[in-house]
Amino acid sequence: MSLFTKDQLLNLQKIRLFPSISLYLPVQKEGADTRQGPIRLRRLVKATEEALRSKGLRTPHIEQLLKPIQDLYDDALFWEHQEATLALFINDDGLIMHQLPIAADESVTISDRFMIRPLLPMILHDGHYFLLALGLGDTRLYRCTRYNFGEIPLGDRPESLKDVFDTYSVERQLQHHGGSGRGRNASGGAGGSVFHSSESAKDSEKDRIDEYFRQIDASLKKTIGEDNSPLVVVCVDYLFPLFKAITRDSRVMENHISGSPDTLKREVLLRNAWEIVQPVFNKEKTAALRNCSKLMGTPRVIEDIRLVLPAAVHRQVDTLFLLEGAQAWGKIDPASGRVSLTDEGRQPDFGEEELMDQAAMQVMQHGGQAFVLTADEMPDQADCLALLRFEAPPVV
Structure with missing residues (x-):
């Protein structure tokens, strides 16, 4: 993934x-319950x-919108390769699909x-880090979060240790044959051959x-650049101290994952x-919470989403904390910056958002920190x- x-x-x-339609469907990754995925998706599509009809859409438009999702019902291969949650986003421009490694409640939002x-x-919940799958046969780099990862191509480098040994073998052959035909050794034989002890071979x-x-x-540092995120190495045990002695990169964590990356x-x-x-x-999270605790009760800490969102829009928010699972629907007036909330229990109208x-999103785009907390x-x-x-009164 x-x-x-x-x-x-x-x-x-x-x-x-x-309409922009958001569907979230928890699914079973393995076992007999994987057969329930298509059944539950049918129910979700029915809802x-x-x-959509309650919002005034006609049947032909609804059928056109939902057909890409309905095509998944009988795709056995699709259902055999799932993560914890299937997220489907669909509108008149088509279907966007993501398989999420985290659990989410079943829901439909229009x-x-x-x-x-x-x-x-x-x-938001966690930062990213790098994972180096280090092996003598192959080495790969991944950019990871807590829940998933994607491979990052490493630049100019040997594909494996064999490439280095092949080069070395050519050098040894040249060394071995280079002196033939010239000079003699002490016993009168042809010179130029060099014989290595077992210790020399190990060296x-x-x-x-x-x-x-x-x-x-060298390739790793060039690829990662100035990114100071931590780097975890996975390799067999004897290779880790050898690599640590070479890299001396402060981003490399002191502990490694023991084992072959391929297994x-x-x-x-x-x-x-x-x-x-x-x-x-x-x-990072502890430091942010400690800083917030020190300033609690001052004008620099605000709680009401009707104050928080305008402050985020105006780039005033340094750190945002959100309660896991909490929602607040409504809309913000672009001209005045005032926020109005959707009445509790009522479905959001056109133009209303979470x-x-x-x-x-505003905090992230403007360089702030955001955390989802229990x-x-x-x-x-x-x-x-x-x-x-800073102490700047947000729009009210």
Whole structure:
């Protein structure tokens, strides 16, 4: 599965077209319950049809919109390769589909924009890190989040240690044959042949491994550049200290994942890697919460989404905290910046949106931090809370 990125999320958020339909369907990844996926999707599509009719759409338009989803019913191969949640976004421009590694509640939302709230934990909750699958046969680099990863091509480098050994073998042959025909050894025989002891051969092999790692390290630094995200190495145990001695890169974590990268399952890699990097990201969240706690009760901390969203739009929010699962529907007036909330229990009308989504998007686009917190973590039992960059009264 490819990495779901911040850019993909922002692209979804930018779409403005009615009707924009968002479907979230929890699915079973394996076992007999995988057969329930098509059945539950049919039910969800039926509910979508009824909701679209209630909004005044005619049957031919509804059928045209939902046909790409209906084509999935009988696709056995599709249902055999699923993640925890199937996310479907559809409008008159077509279908956008993502398989999510995180759980989301089953839901249908119809508006003039897509419902992206269930996607936020994959982008906001945790930072990204790099995973280097290091082997003598092949080496690959991945950009990861807590839940998924995507491969990043490493630049100019040897494909494997064999490439380095092949080069070395040519050098040795040249050394072996280069002196033939000239000079004599002490016993009168032909000179030029060099014989190596077993210790010398071991040293030569280590030299080739070191050279391979030097080339990998150079390509790695060129590929990652100035990104200071942590890097986790997965490799067999004896290679890790050899690589650490070569790279001396402060981004490389002190602990590694033990084992061959080719034999470890994706779920195992992500779980073990997250255990290594989680303390790094927890420090960021803990520091943000500590800073917020110090300023609680001052004008720099606001809680009401009617204040938070305008502040986010005006680039005033440094850090945003959202309660996991909390929602607030309504709309913001572009001219005045005033926010009006949808009455509780009423379906959102055209032009109304999930406001906490929009606050998070605005904060991300303007260089702020955003965290999705559990009820136990959330300060002041709030649904949302923002730490402002400075004491500037937001629009009310």
